[in-house]
Amino acid sequence: MTQPVNVTVTGAAGQIGYALLFRIASGQMLGPDTPVKLRLLEIPQGVKAAEGTAMELDDCAFPLLAGIDIFDDPTAGFSGANVALLVGARPRGAGMERGDLLEANGGIFGPQGAAINAGAADDVRVLVVGNPANTNALIASAHAPDVPADRFTAMTRLDHNRALSQLAQKTQTPVSDIANLTIWGNHSATQYPDIFHATLAGKPAAEVVNDQDWLENTFIPTVAKRGAAIIDARGASSAASAANAAVDHVHDWVAGTPDTSWTSAAIPSDGSYGVPEGIISSFPVRSTGGAWEIVQGLDINDFSRGKIDASVNELVEERDAVKGLGLI
Numbered sequence: 001m002t003q004p005v006n007v008t009v010t011g012a013a014g015q016i017g018y019a020l021l022f023r024i025a026s027g028q029m030l031g032p033d034t035p036v037k038l039r040l041l042e043i044p045q046g047v048k049a050a051e052g053t054a055m056e057l058d059d060c061a062f063p064l065l066a067g068i069d070i071f072d073d074p075t076a077g078f079s080g081a082n083v084a085l086l087v088g089a090r091p092r093g094a095g096m097e098r099g100d101l102l103e104a105n106g107g108i109f110g111p112q113g114a115a116i117n118a119g120a121a122d123d124v125r126v127l128v129v130g131n132p133a134n135t136n137a138l139i140a141s142a143h144a145p146d147v148p149a150d151r152f153t154a155m156t157r158l159d160h161n162r163a164l165s166q167l168a169q170k171t172q173t174p175v176s177d178i179a180n181l182t183i184w185g186n187h188s189a190t191q192y193p194d195i196f197h198a199t200l201a202g203k204p205a206a207e208v209v210n211d212q213d214w215l216e217n218t219f220i221p222t223v224a225k226r227g228a229a230i231i232d233a234r235g236a237s238s239a240a241s242a243a244n245a246a247v248d249h250v251h252d253w254v255a256g257t258p259d260t261s262w263t264s265a266a267i268p269s270d271g272s273y274g275v276p277e278g279i280i281s282s283f284p285v286r287s288t289g290g291a292w293e294i295v296q297g298l299d300i301n302d303f304s305r306g307k308i309d310a311s312v313n314e315l316v317e318e319r320d321a322v323k324g325l326g327l328i
């Protein structure tokens with residue numbers, strides 16, 4: 001039997017954790033031939049609820065689930081991890097300034113990065129979901145000097161999937177016919193969903209849409225503010241769709257993207273498209289199985305340039321703020 005892959009999930013007792021763990025255990029993330037061992041990492045107050053989730057996982061009798069362990073200590077939780085999904089984070093509380101939020105999360109993602117450095121498997125791949133995801137990933141990476149920086153990524157796949165769905169509905173095109181859409185920048189309201197290289201059944205999407213007003217005043221704000229709209233409607237933040245995006249991200253990273261389309265992920269910049277090196281920014285990416293590569297050579301029009309720069313500037317400010325706080 002193939003050796004099980006160790007998957008550590010932080011925030012395992014939270015709402016994304018609850019939607020995510022069953023998908024992983026069923027084989028949807030790593031494929032039908034790969035057994036998984038789940039390592040659930042929580043804070044002490046979350047352990048009992050994680051034990052309940054583990055009981056339900058047992059009760060599914062998933063053939064691929066080779067074991068479940070629960071931890072409240074990051075060093076133990078990340079020991080031997082091949083895949084690490086960093087979901088648990090400190091939410092913004094009432095009256096909390098951005099600096100407070102970054103500092104509180106630095107207190108989580110710094111030690112988690114150090115724990116990954118200390119004991120994760122050599123091939124560890126990290127996806128940060130917990131917000132502010134891009135900068136939390138940067139903090140974790142800075143505390144893991146022995147792990148290649150490109151193993152630390154942040155999730156913009158939910159934004160990508162939201163954009164796909166909005167474009168499909170506007171143009172009455174099946175999602176499966178849409179290719180090469182891109183989310184650029186930060187997983188925040190400044191993100192830029194870019195349809196200028198996208199195609200709809202092979203036709204240029206921007207030409208099919210032919211509606212700059214819709215693009216600027218409906219599409220972009222709908223995608224960028226979808227999280228808030230879901231909180232407003234559901235009374236709770238996106239959970240199943242966030243879990244689904246995490247499954248998609250890791251699946252494509254490990255198994256590779258299809259030849260027909262790239263996807264979006266926040267990965268460390270190599271300076272491509274004028275994004276300062278080292279910033280963890282969303283790009284058009286492909287994976288040939290195991291490593292993300294930024295899609296090169298795209299023409300960026302003036303409209304896109306302005307939007308990308310605005311989001312990247314926000315990431316630079318976040319990086320400078322965490323540097324100023326001594327978190328990286």
Ligand code: NAI
Nearest residue numbers: 011013014015016041042043046088089130131155158242
């Ligand atoms: P939740 O509040 O339901 O669950 C969070 C869980 O994390 C809790 O069980 C808590 O005990 C645990 N936790 C907190 N600190 C921890 C630590 N240091 N170690 C281990 N576990 C810890 O939150 P939910 O809805 O599951 O969301 C989790 C995060 O994902 C939030 O930061 C949210 O903003 C973010 N998110 C990101 C999205 C993205 O597209 N990147 C989309 C949706 C949510």
